[in-house]
Amino acid sequence: MKVEIVRVGNSRGIRIPKPIIEQCGFEDTVELQIENHRLVIAPARRPREGWEEAFRAAGSSTHDELLLDTPSSQFDREEWQW
Numbered sequence: 131m132k133v134e135i136v137r138v139g140n141s142r143g144i145r146i147p148k149p150i151i152e153q154c155g156f157e158d159t160v161e162l163q164i165e166n167h168r169l170v171i172a173p174a175r176r177p178r179e180g181w182e183e184a185f186r187a188a189g190s191s192t193h194d195e196l197l198l199d200t201p202s203s204q205f206d207r208e209e210w211q212w
Contacts, residue, residue, distance in 0.1 A: 146171075 132212075135142045146156070159174040 131147075133144050133146075135144055137143075154171075155173045156171075156174065161174050162171045163170045163172070
């Protein structure tokens, strides 16, 4: 499909037909990338998208150990009230 590049202020833009927007799942924002001299328009990712699956893939936390053992400072030993 060929579309005309139109002026939008000092920039240029294209009009994307509604059926294509719906088919691609575009909402209010999209992500633009250049790949091999081509413009790729993709649906914008939601913040933290895919995190839940990553946490599940990481497995159970029942065997986790403290990974960061920070030594106490003089303040911790003498000034801080635990």
